Amino acid sequence: MKFLRKLTVVLIVAALMLMLFPGLGVYAASDETVYIFHTNDIHGRAGAASADEDGGVIGYARYKTVLDEARTDVGAANVIALDAGDVTHGTNFATLSKGESMIKLMNKVGIDAMTSGNHEFNYGPDRLLELEAMANFPIMAANITKKAGGASLFAQNEKVFTTAEGRKIAVFGLDTPETMVKADPKYTRPFDFGAGEDGKSLNALAAIAQAKINALKAAGADYVILLAHLGVDTESVIRSDLLIPKLSGLTLAIDGHSHTEMGKKIKDKDNHEVYLVQTGSHFANIGKVTLVLTDSGVTPTVKLLSYDDVKGYAKDAAVQADIDAFHAANEVVLGEVIGKTKVELDGERDHVRAGETNLTRLISDALLKETGADVVLSNGGNVRRSIPAGDITMGVALEVLPFENTIITLKVTGQDIVDALTHGAGAYPGTAGGFPNVAGMKFTIVTTKNSEGETVFKEVRDVLIGGKPVDLKATYTLATNDFLAGGGDGFVMFEGRDPVGYYGLMLDIFANEIRELSKGGAFDYVAEQRLKIVADTDLEDMEDITPTGETTLYLLAGSLMLLMSAALLLSRRKIESK
Known part of the structure; x- marks a missing residue:
């Protein structure tokens, strides 16, 4: 009994000592610094060949040197390199190997984890899983599951890092539910993106994210980082800046998708501030988040490193050698000159997603000529770059249209066409990948002012097909790409229709048209305007041609x-x- 009493006293004293002096008798981690490097939306910009100018692209060879310096500074265990998606598609460098070139370079640089972006689905889910198997790091998206059986698409949707002092930093991934319509529906249809049937339930996605945070914390994570490809585009229903306020327990959110340069504090569900960071796009910047970890908490500092900030770093020789080898292999295919233009052909993102340009007219006219359809409707998001005046190589053509879209024809009604134009133009004057590029028809976008005095879309009207007002009940032959025909970009009015004609790759039709136009030398493409934009206050001055053909x-x-x-x-x- 005396022994038990003495033992009890000793234990009580020990407990009191631990409560009063928690550093006694228990290991306490020292303060330490962790660097989180991050990139997003690189879109195949791996870096220039040694003989070429960088063009403002940081590239993997220089990035490797930046990372190695950081690893020397704070130790390899305290440097984490993450990518927020849309890396394996977007340039010939990436697409000719269907993403393999990018994954191999990421392995060599030492990327620790990435989340999938919508463009990772461009080669199809089977190829995406092949790329996952090639990677020395996990590709993650906790919200993507197979509809048949409910299994996760990826083998691993989180990764836990242990710092030099033994602290646990967990990272998990989320991909945008917009992938349902921003990738080819035939590739995305078998999967659930965790945001309801329409892909627009922010609460459903938040529930998945919170469950993941809770599970990681329960498993011992001291800090949790969200690696997302959600973006902050105002046209999007599900955005990272709207998700964070619904979550508790996040340390940091790294984002992609909207090509935004940002380092912004967002208050979470518990009113704690969480940094939301993104680097823009195309390897123009590297993100660096410094986490100072102490027993009392974490202090983050964010910095965006531009090309000018890091251009003084030497390129890692081994990584650059691999980049040069990929470029050399690609040049055999890409170097063929297929034509010559006297003027720049405009494929700028903000232009083709909110209007028509000489390049979108050329492409649409080529499709009309090839198919003999009544009308052509394709999406501005298909066009990925401009063509400068001068020689046009096959490589440039492939960068303009990097997707493996085929052209088909469908039988549709006039009402379907009006619905498609209205849907595609609905974000105007904002930009949208589904903005309609057309041939064989003309239409007018009418704008109005909302209660805040902002210009917004009102309606589509004055739809003319073959110079005549559209007949809503008539049947027309429509040429489009298989992406839109499958309901991509939300064009559900075309979904489920049987094609009546197949015409091969959109890229091949475009390249052949350039060859044809260049037979007499350099060409200057001039085509009739087919889009008019007016304010509703100016309608009185216009001829009244309704979108339904009722005027006739x-x-x-x-x-x-x-x-x-x-x-x-x-x-x-x-x-x-x-």
Whole structure:
């Protein structure tokens, strides 16, 4: 009994000592610094060949040197390199190997984890899983599961890092539910993106994210980082800046998708500030988040390193050698000159996603010529770059249209066409990948002012096909790409229709048209305008041609009434004269 009493006293004293002096008798981690490097939306910009100018692209060879310096500074265990998606597609460098070149370079640089972006699906899920197997790091998206059985698409959706002092930093990934419509639906249809059937339930996605945070914390994580490809585009329903306020327990959110340069504090569900960071796009910047970790908490500092900030770093020789080898292999295919233009052909992102340009007209006209359809409708998001004046190589053409879209024809009604134009133009004057590029028809976008005085989309009207007002009940032959035909970019009015014609790759049709136009030398493409944009206050000055074709019926009815009235008047006069 005396022994037990003494033991009890000793234990009570020990407990009191631990409570009063927690550093006694228990290991306490020292303060330490962790560097989180991050990139997003590189889109195949791996870096220039040794003989070429960088063009403002940091590239993997220089990035490797930056990372190695950081690893020397704070130790390899305290440097984490992450990518927020859309890396394996976007340039010939990436697409000719279907992403393999990018994954191999990421392995060599020492990327620790990435989340998938919508463009990772461009080669299809089977190829994406092949790329996952090639990678020395996990590709993650906790919100993507197979509809059949509910299994996760990826083998690993989180990764836990242990710092030099033994602290646990967990990272998990989320991909945008917009992948459902921003990648080819035939590739995305078998999967659930965790945001409801329409992909627009922020609460559903938040529930998945919170469950993941809770599980990681329960498993011993001291800090949790969200690696997301959600973006902050105002046209998007699900955005990272809207998700964070619904979550508790995040240390940091790294984002991609909207090509935004940002380092912004967002308050979470518990009113704690969480940094949301993104680097823009195309390897123009590297993100660096410094985490100072102490027993009392974490202090983050964010910095965006531009090309000018890091251009003084030497390129890692081994990584650059690999980049040169990939470029050399690609040049055999890409170096062929297929034509020459006198003027720049405009494929700038903000232009093709909110209007028409000489390049979008050329592409649409080429599709109309090839298919013989009544009308062509494709999406501005298909066009990925401009073509400068001068020689046009096959490589440039492939960068303009990097997707492996095929062209098909469908039988659709006039109403389908009006619905498609209205849907595609609905974000105007904002930009949208589904903005309609057309041939064989003309249409008008009408804008108005909202209650805040901002210009917003009101309606599509004055739709002309072959110079005549569209007949809503008539059947037309529409040429489009298989992405839109499958309901991509939200064009559900085309979904489920059987094609009536197949015409090969959109890229090949475009390249052949450039060859044809260049037969007489350099060309200057001039095509008829097919899009008009007016404010609703200016409609009184316009001829009234409704989008439904009703004007024609009204005119015919009016003409018949006039003829009948004239006939009655003449008959009456004849009777009176008798």
